[in-house]
Amino acid sequence: MRPHHLKNKALATLAALALGAAASAHATDIRVVSSGGFAQAYKDLSGPFEHASGDHLISEWGPSMGTTKNAIPARLARGEQIDVVIMVGDALDKLMAEGRLEPGSKVVLANSPIACAVRQGAAKPDIHTVDGLRQAFLHASRVAYSDSASGEYIKGQLLEKLGIKQQMEGRAAQIPATPVGEIIAHGEADFGCQQRSELKPVQGIDIVGLLPQEVQLQTQFSGAVVRGSGHPEAARALLRFLASPANAGAIENTGLAPAAALH
Incomplete structure (x- = not known):
């Protein structure tokens, strides 16, 4: 291979590496805690979100209420660093009223029978x-x-x-x-x-x-941004993605009625 071709190839490789490094530098770790009712839908959609956004989801699980150490209210009460919670709507509304979630960030995701x-x-x-x-x-x-x-x-x-x-x-x-x-x-x-x-x-x-x-009782599942999140815009982007009509089929496959079908 000629010297100038080697030089051009090296420059192209360096440029690709620089772009990859830039993308990595802008990637965000989004910490999410989801309750069980929406967990499978979230798992099914987490990969496509990460691929589309370049962000990385750090996921954990816990009930929307109760006194176990993994319960979402207990996690927030002890100050765990969480960006997004996905949980039963009524329990989420209570946390919103207590000031633990960002006002106006609630997104209805699905209903569950x-x-x-x-x-x-x-x-x-x-x-x-x-x-x-x-x-x-x-x-x-x-x-x-x-x-x-x-x-x-x-x-x-x-x-x-x-x-x-x-x-x-x-x-x-x-x-x-x-x-x-x-x-x-x-x-x-x-x-x-x-x-x-x-x-x-x-x-x-x-x-x-x-x-x-x-x-029958239909339970609403919603998501919201935790107050004090270090990545509120990325957190909101995740919630928009989960509620998108394009993802309604994936949510429905898990036994839920997606938000797009509730309106």
Whole structure:
């Protein structure tokens, strides 16, 4: 190869390296904590976001409420450095009112219905009617529900609506931190209910259906920028990306109703 060609090639290589270094210098680490209901959708979309933006997502998980150390309110209370939270809308609104999130940064991402499941291969109860759901609870030896929004609804309202609150005492338990589907898959409960999007990724269970509409609860999942974030613009860009109509299909595939379909 001629000397000037070698020189041009070297210059081109140096230019490419310089561009790569510049891109790396401008890449941002965005720290995100998501609750379980939106976790699979977030996981599926994190790669495309990183590819499109050049930014890097540092992701962790925790419930929207409760007293476990990973719960999002507990993380913020002890001052963890987080840029974005994705969680149940009502719990997010409470944190916004407390001044822990950037005003005006809330973005609605999806709605999630509650579904119920049994261990894979077990007989599937018919829960399409309220009476069928009632019988499914009563015939189960052990019932599991979560310590987040769906579980709070089941414990505080659904069992009362079904008229079986007393009958289920000692047989129905709220599970802290662990997905309900995993409890069922491991044989620690033979029936349980949680957000459909949280049950779908779990191996070893069969989803038997959604709660009947008369007693269904749709839970909103939203995201917001944490107050004091070091990268507020990158954090907002992530939330815009997650809520984009172009990504509605990916969100719907996880069992959620995407924000684009809510308007």
